[in-house]
Amino acid sequence: MELAAASNTDVTAGPRAAVTIRSPKREDGAAVWQLVADTASLDDNSMYCNLLQCSHFASTCAVAEMDGEIVGWISGYIPPEHPDTYFVWQVCVAEKARGRGLAKRLINAVLARRVCADVRRIQSTITSDNKPSWALFSSVAETLEADLARQAHFKRDTHFAGKHDTEFLVTIGPFGREALPVRSAA
Template identity: 55%
Template structure:
């Protein structure tokens, strides 16, 4: 066998492995259940966030309130009965056209299948977000994954995306936390909110 044919076989094997992995990811993604969180999710949400640095952990009580009071604007992702993703969000008081996304957490076994984007679109499609035309979140300057996620969402929504400092490292955090940049997406058309 020539070196060229060995390379072709190796390439073919690599391609088959990649295709099999892609198929497995698609199947896994299809099995993920997206639902409104419930109070019983609070402890699992707390653990998930702790397992997803660089996210800041909140008190368990805070996560219980997120699962109860903000369930219409938050989402839990479940795979094989286990919580593998969670997004907390709320409608900004006195601005019913703005959804603020507090935290996005995806467990290791939920990564690589576009789950975070799916969860965001799930929230935007909910009745609680019927009047939403803007989405806001805060991101630290070095959180590349979050910047990519939200910029991708802005492109899918065909909406503008702007950022500014919301909470400054020195002024607000007294040097104990990186600055949090406010990312604002919008305005977007309601009909674009569920675009894949």
């Protein structure tokens, strides 16, 4: 993948419609909220949360567009206490854009940005039954030639009062920057 450093845009063409990966804008918040709401395996956030992610956290989030429609989303941030870690909050891809490796490309697009120059680890939380997320993060770890560790983080009874399955903290890394996609000069 080639990432345009100046615009944070990745345009991928092929036999199907081209997909553009870019930083989100405030105006994308409602479309992102709808995409997340339409993805049954994800917890809903308020639209206001997505608006904040698209504005305050735009440098560590990305959208994927196809024919002018947002079909992919990654939200994440760099925890202040761990500047070498990118925490992935949510990744989702619309049904019509699946099968293109888009979730992994969204992660790679964010990691290739200057804001992630010091990142050597990826973290996220995943429930044990979320097979697509486990497959995605296993694939990312394999590509980065890095270890993948998991441990219970937010427990069903302790943290969720029995109303949500345990979330396991997944940690990929450490990994070297040479394993990441190359940014183009353009």
